[in-house]
Amino acid sequence: MGTDRFDTEFRRVLREAFADGARERPGDVLRQAFAEASRDAARHAVSGGVRASAALALAPAREGLRVVNRASLAADVWLMDEIGWGGVEAATFARELSQITAPAVTLHLNSPGGDLFDGWAIRNALRSHPARVTAVVEGLAASAASVVTTGADRVVMRPGSQQMIHDARSGWGGGNPEELRRTADQLDRLSDDIAAAYAARAGGDASAWRDLMRRETWFSAAEAVAAGLADEESE
Structure with missing residues (x-):
């Protein structure tokens, strides 16, 4: 049924x-x-x-989240799916993360993004965890997934990997003029919060990051390191 x-x-x-x-x-x-x-x-x-x-x-089964060695000296978490939207939900991620007792966690990330609030919740769960967290972008950290990386203590880009940042977006375009204006204002507030997270992580002014977000900016591994979104490019 x-x-x-x-x-x-x-x-x-x-x-x-x-x-x-x-x-x-x-x-x-x-x-x-x-x-x-x-x-x-x-x-x-x-x-x-x-x-x-x-x-x-x-819904169809999805295997986007996996945790290995949660009680050892170094745990590995694999997030390889959309964030929210039937992919890796923040509640599931936070529950799995809370069970890790290792002093070091490596988050292997390959995600096109997804639900912004799930992304924020995952990012904040990482920041709240007592372990030292290293985020490794294995392929793509776009949109909400790039927000997740700001919760890590260290970010590593694999060769060929990419990050993408853009303004927050609404899932649907319906509504009357006043509703659309309120939606636009809310999207601006959400985007300002994202820009502030990039600035806190990478340095620079939040308004400059917001300008890059408006243009939907892609970063190669080397460019992400140069911009401060990542700490190193490594195999």
């Missing part, structure tokens, strides 16, 4: 989005539809009075 509901809700969200003109990019529409369908399925995952213990299992 849960899988049928997920499929039905997924198709409904897609129909409404494209019927409304779908001004968002197709990939954004699909991710948003997946997230809404997953949340709806989770809310209704009750059968015979028994609530499903893992409602997101109704």
Whole structure:
């Protein structure tokens, strides 16, 4: 029953989005539809009075988070998926991180980003953890994933890896003029907070980082190091 509901809700969200003109990019529409369908399925995952213990299992399985050697001298965490939106949720990440007793944690990161608030929550969980955290960008740290890197004590870029920063974005473009103005104001506030995190991590003025975000700026491994977003490029 849960899988049928997920499929039905997924198709409904897609129909409404494209019927409304779908001004968002197709990939954004699909991710948003997946997230809404997953949340709806989770809310209704009750059968015979028994609530499903893992409602997101109704959606296709995703293996984007893995923790190794959590009780040794050095633990490894692999975040290899979208952040939120049916990928790696902040609640799951924080729960796994809280169980690590190792004094050093290496976060291996390859993510296109995702939900900004999940990204902030993961970043703050890293900053709050007593271990020394090294973030290793294995492939891509874009959007909310680049925010996550600011929670690490040290950031390492693998050869060929990239970071991307941009302004916060709204998932949907609907609403009346006043609602859209309020949305734009909120996006500016969110983007200013992100710029401040980059400035705290890399140095420089937050307004200069905001200018780079407005232009959607990509950084190669060497460029990320030069900009201060990372500490070194290493194999």
